[in-house]
Amino acid sequence: MVCALFTNVISNFESFLRRIILISLLFFTSFSAWADVIPYAPLVPRDPNRIYRKRFFWGIAFSGTQAMMKMDLDPSFWGRNDSLLNITPQSQLGGGFGGSVAMRIGKRWETKMLTMLQLHGRNLEFDWANRPNELLRIETISLDIPLTMKYRSDMPNNSGFFVVGGLRWSHDFQSNEKLVIGASKPLVALKENTYYYEFGAGFEFRMEYVDLSIELKMSNGINNGLVRVPESYYSGSMSAIYPRLFSITLMAQN
Numbered sequence: 001m002v003c004a005l006f007t008n009v010i011s012n013f014e015s016f017l018r019r020i021i022l023i024s025l026l027f028f029t030s031f032s033a034w035a036d037v038i039p040y041a042p043l044v045p046r047d048p049n050r051i052y053r054k055r056f057f058w059g060i061a062f063s064g065t066q067a068m069m070k071m072d073l074d075p076s077f078w079g080r081n082d083s084l085l086n087i088t089p090q091s092q093l094g095g096g097f098g099g100s101v102a103m104r105i106g107k108r109w110e111t112k113m114l115t116m117l118q119l120h121g122r123n124l125e126f127d128w129a130n131r132p133n134e135l136l137r138i139e140t141i142s143l144d145i146p147l148t149m150k151y152r153s154d155m156p157n158n159s160g161f162f163v164v165g166g167l168r169w170s171h172d173f174q175s176n177e178k179l180v181i182g183a184s185k186p187l188v189a190l191k192e193n194t195y196y197y198e199f200g201a202g203f204e205f206r207m208e209y210v211d212l213s214i215e216l217k218m219s220n221g222i223n224n225g226l227v228r229v230p231e232s233y234y235s236g237s238m239s240a241i242y243p244r245l246f247s248i249t250l251m252a253q254n
Contacts, residue, residue, distance in 0.1 A: 057102040059210075059253030065094045066246045067120035067140065070221070074228075074239040083129040087237060090135075094120025096144070100251060110150040118142045118170070122243070124188055126234065136188055136234065142172045146198060146219075158206040168196040168219055170243075181229045188235045189227040194243055196221055202249075210252045219245040 068091040077084075098116035105111060119141050126134040148166030176189035200217030221242035229235045 055104050057100075057104070057253050059100045059102070059251050061098055061100055061114060061116065061249050061251040063096045063116065063118075063247045063249040065096060065118065065120050065248075066091050067094055067122050068244040068246065069122050069225075070240075070242040070244060071124075071238055072240040074237055077237045080237070082233070083131070084126060084233060084237060085129050086127040088125040088127070089241075090123035090125060092121040092123060094118065094140075096120075096247075098144075100253065102150075102253065108152050110152065112146075112148050112150055112164075114144070114146050114148075116144040116146070118144050118245075120245075124234075134186065136186055138188060138190060139174055140172050140190070141174045142170045144168055144170045146196075148198070152204065155204065155206055160204045161201070162204055162213070163199075163201045164215065164217065165199040166197075168198055170194045170196065177227050181227075181232060181235070183229070183231040183236075184233060186234060188238075188241075190225045190241065190243070191223075191227055193223075194221055194225050195223050196243075196245070210254055213251045213253070215247075215249045215251065217247050217249065219247070 069089045071087065071089045073087065077087075096116045096118035098114055100112055100114045102110050102112040121140060122138045124136045124138070126136065128134065146166060146168040148164045150162050150164045152162040153160040170193070172190060172192050172194070175192040176187065177192050179187075179189060181187050181189065196219040198217055198219035200215055202213050202215035202217075204211055204213040221244060223242075224240040225243050226235060226238055226241040228238065
């Protein structure tokens with residue numbers, strides 16, 4: 001019952017996140033369409049031509065994350081005759097920091113590459129019939145390099161809206177991919193290299209010397225990250241794990 005409740009909470013959270021991003025995209029469309037019509041308050045723009053005088057920018061970023069996963073059970077799981085009843089993935093909070101390099105393309109487009117050090121974890125709960133539930137932790141310390149395209153609105157009142165989309169490469173320094181894992185060893189390993197597609201939206205504020213932005217982004221794993229050991233009670237019961245990462249990032253860019 002508890003496992004079912006937790007799964008329902010995670011499902012509702014993902015649905016809520018999709019709605020937030022959809023609403024943000026609709027707001028962005030409306031904001032851009034009415035940018036030249038709505039009479040703005042008489043605020044003095046802070047160097048409105050800052051982004052047009054330069055083509056390249058650098059910055060720093062700090063992020064809070066929620067690491068999740070999409071798990072697929074192997075068909076052999078349903079034919080097992082042992083006491084394993086269910087496997088439930090659980091999300092964990094984490095964080096990261098790093099730097100960014102960006103290049104302006106035209107008036108509204110920007111391509112950006114970040115180099116982030118991320119620390120987070122994911123859990124798998126194994127429900128056994130004849131013993132207490134077992135929780136396996138998958139800890140991750142990774143170097144992430146997202147490459148995204150950004151489309152921004154005007155900033156008439158020193159603030160604006162933007163949407164982003166792109167790809168991410170993640171290398172896990174703590175991966176147990178090369179470890180020899182026995183059939184009864186309570187360990188599930190993820191591959192060293194994971195690839196994601198990602199999308200999101202955020203708000204940008206022009207300060208005196210930098211542009212400050214808050215970005216919400218969802219990253220979904222493309223490749224199967226599971227290191228499967230067929231004879232294992234643990235990883236052998238699954239066929240795939242696709243990591244997911246929801247992040248809230250605070251960035252300052254010159």
